[in-house]
Amino acid sequence: MELQAAVMRARLVQKVMSTRNLRIDNATYWSDSKTVLKWLTMDPRNFHQFVMHRVAEILETTLVEQWRWITSKLNLADGATKVTGQNQQETWISGPEFLKTDASNWPISKKQESIIDSSEIRKHVTTHTKSVVMFNANYFSNWRRLYRAVALVLLFIDWLRSKSAGQDMPATTTMAHVSKAKMLLYKLYRRSQSIAFAAELKTLSAETALL
Template sequence: MELQAPVMGARLAHKMMSTRNLTMDPRNFHQFVMHRVTEILETTLVELWRWIPSKLNVTDGATKVTGQTQQETWITDPQFLKNDASNWPISKKQESIIDTSEIRKHVMTTHTKSVVMFNANDFSNWRRLYRAVALVLLFTDRLQAKCAGRDMPATATKAHVSKAKMLLYKQSQSIAFAAELKTLSAGTALPKGSRLAGLNAYLDIDRVLRTRGRLNAVDIAEDAITLAHGCRITNLIVRSFHEKYHHLAHETIINDIKNSSYISRLRVLHKSVRNTCQRCKINRAVPRPPHMAPIPRARVGNFERPFTYTGVDYFGP
C-alpha cells in the first residue's frame, strides 16, 4: 500500500502535465465532425498544422470545377513548398471568417399548461391539501423575491391559502366542466343539454365557475362556486364540513355547504361520506344480544315428586 500510493500520485501528476489546454471545443460540432476533430487533436499537435490559401491549394483541382489547369502542380507540388518554411503562407486570423455551418444547433422547446394539476388522491383531508398547495405557492414567491432582490416571505399567509383554494377549485372544474368552461370563455350561452344550463353559470375575475344567485343586493353574499359531484376535491370539502360539525347536525351541514358552493346531488354525496366515515360507523354500531340457551330439563320437569331434581351447594357459607 505504501508503494502504490506514490505510484498513483506519479501517474496523476503525469496525466495532469500531459493534458493540453485546447482552445477549440469539438463538442460544439456535429458528431461526424466532433469525433474526427477530437482524434486529430489527441494524436497531433496544433503547431504541426499549417494554413494554405485557396489559390495555392492543389487539391482543389480534384474536388472543385475551376478554369485553371493544375496538371503541372498536381504532379509536382506547389512552388512555395520548395522554399524555406519561414516563407510559407501565414494565416491572418484577424481577417479570417469563422465557418459556423458545422456547429451543433441547440433547439429548445417549451410546453405550457393552462391549469396546474395537483394529485388530490394523495390526501385524505381538505385542510392538508390546500395547505400543501399554499406551501408550493410560498416556495414560488420566495424564488421570485430572491431573483428580484426583495425580502423573502417566511410563512404562508392568508393570501396563499385563498389562492391555493382557488387553484384547486379551478382544477376540479377543468376536469368535470371542460365543455362548459370552453363555451363560457368564448362568450356564448350554455346549450340546453348542459348540466349547468339553468343555473346562471358564469366565470368570475379569477376564471372560477360560479352560479349566480338572487342575493346580489346583500354585500356579504357571494355567488356559489360550482363543483362536480364525483370529484375527489369535492368529496374532501364535504368531509371537512362533516368533521367540522363533529359528525352531527346533518341538515346544518347541507345548508352551510350551499352558502359557499353548489354541488349537484349534495345530499347523496353527504350520505356517502357518512357511510364511509369510520367514526360514524362506530357510533351507529348496536350490540347484538346473544340468544339464550334452552332451559334444562330439570327446571321444566312436570308430574314429578318434589325434590326429584335437587342441587346442593357444598361451598356455600
C-alpha cells in the first residue's frame, strides 16, 4: 500500500507539473515508509514482478534524490485514512511547519539503509552443469576458418565469465584465443585418431614393444 501511494504521488506530481500555467522547477516527494525509500535506491530487476514494475515507473519520472523520509507524526496524508484527535483542517491547506524553514531543517532518517523488506527480493540461483558440445569440423572449408570459429567460442566463454564476475568484458578475439583454439583442436584431433584407429595403434604399440 505504501508503494502504491508512492506511485500515485509520482503520477499526481507529473500531472500538476505538466500544467502550462504553472512553472515548477523542482519537486520533493515524501514518504514515511523507509522500506519504499530503500527500494527506490535499488535496481527494479531485483524484485518480484509487482514491486519491480511500480519501482520502475516511479524511477522513470522522478529522481531518487527527490524522495525524502517523514515521520508518521508529521505525515499529513495519514489524516485521510487514520482517525486522529487533532484538527488537521489548517495543516491540510498550509502544510507542516517544517516546510516553511530551510531544507537543512527538514526531517531525515539516519537508519534508513538498515530497513528493507527482503521478501520482495528475487532469489537468484546459479547452477553449473556439464554438457557435451558436438562439433562438426567438416562444416569448415579450411583450417583457418576452423580455428577462428573455435576462437570465437572461447571469446564467448571469457565474456560470460567476465560478466558474471562484474569485470570488463573482452570485445574481440586475441592471439591467446587463437593459440588456445589451435591447441584444443590438436588435442581433439589426436583423441579422435585414438578412437578411430584404436586397433591399428594397439598393433603398432605391440610391434614397437617387441623391437
